[in-house]
Amino acid sequence: MSLKLTILGCGSATPTLDRNPTAQVLQVLERFFLIDCGEGTQLQLRKNKIRPRHFDHIFISHLHGDHYLGLFGLLSSLHLYSRNKPMHVFCPPKLKEIIELQLKASDTRLTYELHFHELEDKDERLILETNEALVFSFPMNHRIPCWGFKFVEKPRPKSMRGEKINEYNIPFSKIDEIRNGSDFTDENGKIISNEELTLPAKETRTYAFCSDTIYDESIIPFVKNVDLLYHESTFAHELIDKATNRYHTTALQAAMFAKKAEAKKLIIGHYSSRYGDITPLLNEARSVFENTIAASDNLVIEIS
């Protein structure tokens, strides 16, 4: 099993021709999650051949424009496509008011139900459970309230050892129970252990999205040991003062964070528009945390 992350935008506040503002798609099995939705997300989805109707859940980290200004256009398009499935948006409290004001101004009654789920807690919180994954929010430390999100793939059932089905004459009706961990009692009352009947389930994967934030080690427990960690890296470390003043992080700090969190892999992004080539940021991060990659628009990463 794998998670698939598509970077739709890796830029920061002022967009450039190469970098759209923040938006990402995480795919877990057939489930698509949209993480942030900067201006231009609709077109980026189209470029990446991801259909907006796949989404039932959208996560907005905070209300700086480069993280949500594409949302109203996307919701409007879904309305024009006559969507009828409910849509769930997990977001800071004020977004509901903004979207509802925009709907009112355009005299639009959506063809589908739109549910807002407010992010409020100061601690890690389970905000969503689907068949495929658990999603947690946790607080970042930015100029305005801001949250990160952790996506934990659910354990998958084990695989049956095919030859054991015949050997113990296991009825079809028992298969699901056994794949979920039960032992089997045959017609003579003999207990066959689950270990004998199954192959181990594949490991589950985790992805954590750390949106805009100052370097803050108190966030580490929320993302400990994740397989893939996205952490903003707006500036190179020589601009540490600017980063700190603006509640942002340097590439070096992102790598320190990943190292202390014992993440398996780090992906950096949210680059300031001052950087054309971001190789210096990548090198800086790799000097501390070797397994770092640099986000770029339309990059696809599989965590398998």
Added chain:
Amino acid sequence: MSLKLTILGCGSATPTLDRNPTAQVLQVLERFFLIDCGEGTQLQLRKNKIRPRHFDHIFISHLHGDHYLGLFGLLSSLHLYSRNKPMHVFCPPKLKEIIELQLKASDTRLTYELHFHELEDKDERLILETNEALVFSFPMNHRIPCWGFKFVEKPRPKSMRGEKINEYNIPFSKIDEIRNGSDFTDENGKIISNEELTLPAKETRTYAFCSDTIYDESIIPFVKNVDLLYHESTFAHELIDKATNRYHTTALQAAMFAKKAEAKKLIIGHYSSRYGDITPLLNEARSVFENTIAASDNLVIEIS
């Protein structure tokens, strides 16, 4: 003298990879006007090498997302660039509330003054006078309140006939008066007519932007005889029922409108995303109004 129109977006509600939502830039001398500001306008400005800081005046026709969703991002970027000149936005009343709510949600106090001028009248109204042009608003007929804009180049001073300055010994201090239409009285009290002293001023040009609207001949008086008329043409005429239901216009109707308005030239746009190739819409319009051109993203039209 010329007006220069740059099409930043010629699409309609659902953007495509070839067509951004509505936005245009009209340049009159050194003055830049931004007309509508759909999602992605910032990037389109960048592609067309037009700097956002050139603008002091933005005109928003109505509050369907494809006409204004790029505005907050643009205003935010100007703030990040530390703009200090005031910005004037001419728009439907509710936009002020939307932008102010977004500013509040992002805890942003702009580095510049932002003035909203509400469009309210049901008749033609002079909404702006600069050194270069007069701008009028007038009502369209759409599902929600919507306005069009007419830009009228101001008369330019006449040119002096150089040889007359010596012939009549005209002092430098009198030149401006004469260029603006005065006769000249020489030292002997003889009156020299303005016609003898000057060449006629070049004709002034007009551009009218007819945003989303159903076909409505009551709008014609507001745009009578303009040099260039933009009129939405969302559908081909075979979809006249759909156009009418949605308060939009067909290409054929746009051409009829231009013909009755005695416009010099028509530009059609705001095409439904169902049309890949818009040649049929262009041909349909030209069958009624020969001097029609089709908008496309990044097209530049000079009215000289």
